[in-house]
Amino acid sequence: MIHALPVTIQDWRRLSDVTEISPGATPLKVRNALQHIEFAQIFRVFGRIGLLSFGGPAAQISMMHDELVVRHKWLTEQKFLGALSFCMLLPGPEAMQLATYAGWRLRGVPGGLMAGLLFVLPGAAVILALAMGYAYYGQLPLVQALFLGVKAAVVVIVLQALLNLSRRALVGVQSWVLAALGFAAMFFLSVPFPLIIGAAALWGYLASRGQVAAPSVTTPVPLGTTLRTATLWGALWAAPIIIAWAFGATFLADLALFFSKLALVTFGGAYAVLAYMTDTVVSTKGWLSTAQMIDALGLAETTPGPLILVTEFVGLLAGFAQGGPGLAVVAGIMTLWVTFTPCFLWIFTGAPYIERLLERPRLKGALAGISAAVVGVIANLSVWFALHVLFGTVRETRFGPLPEIASFDPLSFIMVGLAGGLLLWLHLSMVRVLGLMVVFAGALHGLI
Structure with a gap:
């Protein structure tokens, strides 16, 4: 037996x-x-x-x-x-x-x-090279012109992600309501992303109260084993933060704490948290500009591995601005550590419980609620990106970002339309579209 x-x-x-x-x-x-x-x-x-x-x-x-x-x-x-x-x-x-x-x-x-x-390291190595090149040469006129093509492609890429997710996540009236509320809360009221996720999870959990879980057929895992695994990986996650704080490296500790918090709320992929990350990194911390954040996402799209590697790019640029290439590398490594160590914590602690967890309808309901709200959050990101690419001036008001009509850029509009045709109509691959848009932007720069 x-x-x-x-x-x-x-x-x-x-x-x-x-x-x-x-x-x-x-x-x-x-x-x-x-x-x-x-x-x-x-x-x-x-x-x-x-x-x-x-x-x-x-x-x-x-x-x-x-x-x-x-x-x-x-x-x-x-x-x-x-x-x-x-x-x-x-x-x-x-x-x-x-x-x-x-x-x-x-x-x-x-x-x-x-x-x-x-799965992570090849893309992380590419991001390191791209970020350092961007830090040194990103402000050159030719490079800025090339990034017009990248930014136009990013607007359409985020729109495509929104369309794909909405087809899977919006399956009833309740999910559409959650998506609309998520968009309104973030775009018009600037409600923090973690609060939106928590409220959506609670809504989905409560909406599933009448459902009965299937009888469990799995064998329980010893609690002591689970606790040891969680403690070990939790300590590994926290170790560099504690070391940075102990040695008075305020910037590194602040960077690690922010991206650790981000790791706890990254439901729905990098697109879902990008607006929250941008708001904190640009408006609260002042580490990067809005244009740099859009460029970071565009470059992250060209690399293998998970899109959340955009956090490494942000850490590298922030470190470069604070103390040059040496601090940039340390900041990039710190960001990678606190972004991906939690992933090993979740898997090694929770993997033995997969069958038992998937038998619980309330947990599925919470996930469905989060997925629906994330559609609204990504819709907010899509509009936010489009405004900042199509208009030279976007003011932050009490009721969301408001562009100045006189600052509308027809060339950016044409580039976004071209990227939309390549990605949504011709269905070219994302990397190919990014490459073509850079070529088109370079050609326009040479002509103009």
Whole structure:
């Protein structure tokens, strides 16, 4: 019987996904199967995913499905979809967390670390190079002209993200109401993003009160194991913040605290928190300008890995402005640490509970509420970006941003229309559209 084997029930479930094992398998067969997936194989597969993961979470998840379910058959369809649902419940980049979970199922914590880091590090290296180049040369007239094409593409890319999410998240009158309230609260009233997320989750949770959870068929995980895992990764998350504070590095501590808070509320992807991040980074902290934030998103779109790597770009530019290239690198590393260490915390602590969590309808209701509100938040971001790209002057008023009509830029309008045709009509890839828009902007600069 299964409980007589010298492996845990979690090992048995992990095993069932990577190899064919009958319920009557002997302990020797079980141990041999657990060693079936070599770290070298994991490195090759997730290294390839990390290097080629362009195009946002939908493309990244599709690539992982092809590699892990179809090609290598390391995960079953059911386990893959269940893990994806769990990762969507969590704050942070769901594609990176899905990669971490897949690695964890294959070879435990070392496999999860390898898969998660390989998904992030290639893009992080590209962001480092782009940010340092931008810091030195971003203000040159030619570079500024090229970024007109990037900004025009970003307006349409955010609009496309809004359309894609709305098709999945807005499935009834209640979800449309939540989306409208989310937009109004952020655009007109400047309600903080974490408060919008909390209210939407509570609404969805309460709306699901009448539903009954299915009987659990999973085996509980020892509480002590869960607490040890959470404590370890929580300490790793907090360690650089405490060190920076202890050594009087006020800027680094402030940077780490802000992006740690951001990591707790990043539901719905980077687009959902970008307006909140921009408001804090530009208006409250004064680390970057609005134009630099738009440029940061555009460059982050061109790199592999999760879009939330835009936080690294922000950290690098903020550090460069505060103390030059040395501080920029330290600030970039600090931002990466506090952005992605929580992802490992959520996965390694919560992965053994996936089946139990997905059986709870109220949790699903809370997630549905968050998803609907995030549509409104991204709509706010879409309008905000469009205003700042199409108008030279946008004033912040008591009831949201208000552009000066006289500052309307016809050239930007034409560029946004061109980007819209390439992305929404011709359906070219995001990276190709960004490249073409840079070429068009450069050509216009040469003619003008």
